[in-house]
Amino acid sequence: MPTETRFAIVGAGIVGLAIALEITRQFPAASVMVLEKESSVASHQTSHNSGVVHSGIYYKPGSLKAQLCVEGAQALLQFCEHNEVPHEICGKLIVATAENELPRLEELFRRGQSNGLKGLKILTGSELREIEPNAAGIRGIHVPGTAIVDYLKVAEKYADLIVSRGGVVRVSQEVIGLKRSNGLTILETTGGEIAAKTVINCAGLQSERVVRMTNSKRDLAIVPFRGEYYQLSREKEYLVKGLIYPVPDPQFPFLGVHFTKRIGGAVEAGPNAVLALKLEGYSKRSFNIRDIAEYASFPGFWKMAAKHWRMSVGEYHRSWSKKAFVQALQRLLPELQADDLVVGGSGVRAQALDRDGKLVDDFHISFTEGMVHVRNVPSPAATASLSIAKYIVDSIVRQIG
Numbered sequence: 001m002p003t004e005t006r007f008a009i010v011g012a013g014i015v016g017l018a019i020a021l022e023i024t025r026q027f028p029a030a031s032v033m034v035l036e037k038e039s040s041v042a043s044h045q046t047s048h049n050s051g052v053v054h055s056g057i058y059y060k061p062g063s064l065k066a067q068l069c070v071e072g073a074q075a076l077l078q079f080c081e082h083n084e085v086p087h088e089i090c091g092k093l094i095v096a097t098a099e100n101e102l103p104r105l106e107e108l109f110r111r112g113q114s115n116g117l118k119g120l121k122i123l124t125g126s127e128l129r130e131i132e133p134n135a136a137g138i139r140g141i142h143v144p145g146t147a148i149v150d151y152l153k154v155a156e157k158y159a160d161l162i163v164s165r166g167g168v169v170r171v172s173q174e175v176i177g178l179k180r181s182n183g184l185t186i187l188e189t190t191g192g193e194i195a196a197k198t199v200i201n202c203a204g205l206q207s208e209r210v211v212r213m214t215n216s217k218r219d220l221a222i223v224p225f226r227g228e229y230y231q232l233s234r235e236k237e238y239l240v241k242g243l244i245y246p247v248p249d250p251q252f253p254f255l256g257v258h259f260t261k262r263i264g265g266a267v268e269a270g271p272n273a274v275l276a277l278k279l280e281g282y283s284k285r286s287f288n289i290r291d292i293a294e295y296a297s298f299p300g301f302w303k304m305a306a307k308h309w310r311m312s313v314g315e316y317h318r319s320w321s322k323k324a325f326v327q328a329l330q331r332l333l334p335e336l337q338a339d340d341l342v343v344g345g346s347g348v349r350a351q352a353l354d355r356d357g358k359l360v361d362d363f364h365i366s367f368t369e370g371m372v373h374v375r376n377v378p379s380p381a382a383t384a385s386l387s388i389a390k391y392i393v394d395s396i397v398r399q400i401g
Contacts, residue, residue: 005033005168008187008196010175010210012036014046014151014382015374016202017158017169018389024165026393032167033196034159035189037174037206042155044280045204046382048347050229050260050268053077053087053147054380057094057112057120058248058255064363065380066115068391072384073145079386080149083157086263092146092243093128095137097331101247102139108247109141119144134239136334146243150263151382158385175203178213178371185370198396201373205279205350208294211373220352220360220375221298224279224291225254227271228319229344232259236340240267244332257318257328268344269329269336272318282346284319295353303357352376365392367399 007023009016012034023032038044053073059066080087096105105122112120121142123131128140159169170191177188178199187194201210208222232239245258254273261267278288295301305312318325326338352360352375364376372392381388 002186002193002195003033004031004195006030006197007032007200008185008194008198009034009200009202010187011202011204011206012038012041012155012159012169012171013044013202013204014042014155014158014385015377015388016200017041017155017162018385019200019202019392020162020167020169021158022386022389022393024162024167026397028165032162033194034162034167034169035173035175035187035194036169036171037190039172041159041169041171042152045347045350046155047152048282048345049151049379049382050271051148051150051262052092052243052260052383053149054383055092055112055117055143055146056115056380057108057117057141057143059111059115059380060361061111061114063361064391065361065384066111068363068384068387069380070115070117072380072387073147075386076149076154076383077147080154085149085153085157087147087149088263089145089147090242090261091131092143092245093123093132093135093137094141094143094245094247095128095135095332096139096247097136099138104247105139105141112141112143117143117145132241132244134333134335135244136332148243148261148263154382154385175210175213178210180369183370197370199371200392200396201371201375205348207350207373207375211375214368214371216368218298220354220364221295221301222279222350223295223301223304223353223359224276224281225273225349225351226276226281226346227273227349228346229268229270230322230325230341231344232267232269233340233342236336237265237267239333239335239340246332257325259329259332269341270325270344271347272315272325273349274315274319275312276348280348282348298353298355300353300355300357304353304359307357349378350376351378363388365395367395372396
């Protein structure tokens with residue numbers, strides 16, 4: 001007989017864990033089980049990101065990203081304060097280094113104001129160097145509320161609280177099949193069958209594989225983009241006080257190479273954004289033919305490739321050429337030299353792509369019978385995890401009951 005639970009969540013990343021935590025808050029008597037194929041929680045996107053608690057300045061007013069990021073950042077910082085998770089409000093500069101970037105900088109400022117951010121300020125070149133003495137730039141935006149945190153520690157605290165409230169977190173248990181039977185969803189896993197009234201798919205990079213287990217129409221594909229980082233050498237960490245970002249290109253859901261102070265004092269530089277040849281491919285030589293075949297067989301992939309191939313060439317060039325990577329970073333920090341950087345880590349972003357070849361910009365969540373599919377929650381998902389969780393659980397109440 002299958003093990004029974006009211007709620008089953010596929011994926012123990014920060015969003016899946018936040019949803020389980022919210023369920024224990026709203027429905028303390030309901031059983032909830034989180035299933036994770038890896039041997040520990042938060043093994044992929046959660047523990048491979050930059051650790052920034054985003055403010056919400058980048059996102060289109062009225063979008064889910066804007067609403068949930070602003071709400072989620074405040075909720076996350078309160079959570080960290082209450083649960084003694086190390087964090088720091090260090091602020092961020094978004095820096096324009098050329099005249100043609102100024103209209104985009106001004107648009108970001110308007111977005112931030114529309115999204116309800118407090119304390120935003122447009123800075124002149126000399127004013128921004130009062131905050132970051134070594135930064136280049138002719139104008140900038142100071143975002144004082146931006147913070148940093150260790151998201152792995154946040155996720156682990158979520159998991160601890162879930163278990164303390166009677167929930168179950170099972171690692172090393174992969175979901176390999178789904179079927180509906182008598183109003184329940186039967187999850188076939190490597191640890192046996194589980195029957196759940198409601199299943200929430202938070203599988204991240206693997207989320208579309210879970211969607212296809214339900215025989216749903218393939219209207220989206222997950223395309224993995226690897227971001228590679230360098231770190232400033234210990235001797236050069238003084239060059240960066242907080243966070244220094246460029247003005248992003250609105251055509252892409254990436255923020256450009258930047259400098260990020262980490263909890264503990266290290267400073268990361270990057271990332272670039274290159275197509276990964278494996279869903280969980282953290283190295284340049286990671287390769288999986290099944291993963292490639294899945295996204296390359298999706299009609300939208302080739303439309304995207306035709307439109308953005310020039311950008312891709314530049315990103316790959318920076319991936320293999322430290323000199324090119326350094327040149328990109330020198331736009332923000334002219335003093336930087338190649339010897340000031342050491343190889344850092346990498347992460348892989350699960351980016352949804354539609355059939356028209358468009359990179360899905362906003363969060364995307366869909367419902368099928370007895371299931372919720374969290375299909376596109378890239379950055380700022382970690383920042384917004386608690387507000388995403390409340391949004392989804394509230395949606396379940398409205399749509400499923």
